[in-house]
Amino acid sequence: MNNWLIAPVLVPALMGPLMVLWMRHDLLQQRVFGVIGSLLTLLVAIKLHMMAVEGDVLVYRLGNWPAPFGIVLMLDRLSALMLLLTAILAVTVQLYGIGSGWDRKGWHFHSLWQFQLMGLNGAFLTGDAFNLFVFFEVLLIASYGLMIHGGGPMRLRAGVQYISYNLAGSALFLAALGCLYAVTGTLNMADMAERVARMPTEDTALLRTGAVLLLLVFAIKAAIVPLHFWLPSTYANAPGPVAALFAIMSKVGVYAIIRFFTLVFPQDSVIETIATDLILPAALITLTLGQLGVMGTRSLARLAAFAAIASIGTLMISVARFDAQGLTAGLYYMIHSTLSAAALFLVVDLVAARRGGDFWLRLRPAIGNTGLISALFFATGIAVVGLPPLSGFLGKLMILDATADDPWRDGIWATILVTSLIALVGFGRAGSILFWKSHEMDPEPGNDSDEGQRPAPGPIPTKLETDEPIQDVGDSAAPWLSFTATGALLAGMVVLTVFAGPLTDYLQRTADQLTNPTLYYESVLRQQEGAK
């Protein structure tokens, strides 16, 4: 048994309340401790990653209760990968939040950030279905707070939609767990998997219901069409850095789908191919709808949100196969799409902050730092659309390759390729309106346009400052920090591209581990020395 496994939950769980209780009126301390908390989480994630590389499934039994009775955390390569990805994203985007001044718009940005991390890490680690529900709620509560950070009527309205949708989702989650518990009598994922595998087919009506309900819940989290309606408003109205962090939140849904439908309900079990049959068409529609949204929207924030939906669609096409090759490509694309979606939201925020909070795609005078920002937008656009040389291209190529023997191949390939073109047009249009044509425009008379010309003297408010910062940190902005953070995400994609070979090998091993449930039975249920 290994005590490190609880650390990614404990570190943010200690840092969050510490900031609320001890330094609630001191933004500087909050910033320092917030970044320290995220960095510690990152260190722990790296440590756990190194532990998981070997390929064992490590198990932590809470309270040392033996496995099917107590709650377990389990760490395999997939969990470790998700932890690492979350931590990297969290640190980078938090720095952006500080640099852009977003964390001054409300009271508890950094503590909510830690709670969000706690929920995310817990969801990636837990080996217990009900515990997964609890961690989902933890991350959702934190995300409600972060989503309405800064306030404003539109954001609150969008927040109400978001929270309502997710509460209904949580209710569905409980219903699904109820069905599964009623049939299997256990909530431990490995135990449930073993019982499902042994179950005679005639007893499994309720089990299949539970499995599909569970799929719906995770599809809500992942925003797969037709359960995506919460996403565009939420992401478009959330503060930039928060939307960027949410890029990993929709991946929690994807992670949970992968976890449950490789471990508990694999293809050869009682539910047969029902997951694939449902997910694949939905993923194709998700992709199409997302990219059409990218082309059709008139708001820059929504463009980013629809791009996020489209990336989930692409990802799910590959994951829906639930075999090693499909999962490998899917996981690669998952890393890429998390980084690229986050980078896109940050770039959008950079742009909007310099346009007086105007997200609409229309001509305005050229903004400050336009060269650098347009370069960032260009690079991010390339990554999101999936053009060479960045990792989006490799990811899509791998997905095309993985689906080469699929009965739906022609449809899948046509959808992916045609929608990429549509997205390209959408991004081209947005970029030319924002950066190209704006050069031809004379600066308007009046203070507002002149603000756009200045190279960002401070964090420019994009919303009503209803919550004044408690303490002024002497911070006019650190625009360099915002740019560095955005650049770091892009650099991450470059690394992803350059080291695509070794990474793919590793993801291949990850997928092999996932498709071998016996390993989980053994680690979680059999090897229990030291349990009470």
Added chain:
Amino acid sequence: MELLVATAIGAITAAGVYLILRLRTFAVVLGMTMLTYAINAFLFVTGRLVVNMPPILSSHDNISPADYTDPLPQALVLTAIVISFGMTAVVVMMSLGAFIEGGDDRVNMPESDRIMPPLKTVDETANEDEKA
């Protein structure tokens, strides 16, 4: 008894779903509450309905499923009640916030979310923001 409990859960769920689909936040909050009640009752029932039995084992010999009721769903329901209670509080606060800031309690996004305002207005609001 099974029929009674099942129809009750079904009726509350139906009412909850109907209310959630309304376009005003008050109805949605009520619907959410109904739905969570129904789900909590449903979770409780997943351990099977047993009358007059404690959720603990009375003796170590002769353990029979007829002698006790499953304690786990009760623990799950407890967790679910706490969480749903907290969540309801959050959604009430958010709805109030949206009502106070936005001026009405509609769930749908206002028109200004879809329709591009003329450029002038945005600048004016931006200026107003700065003044505020």
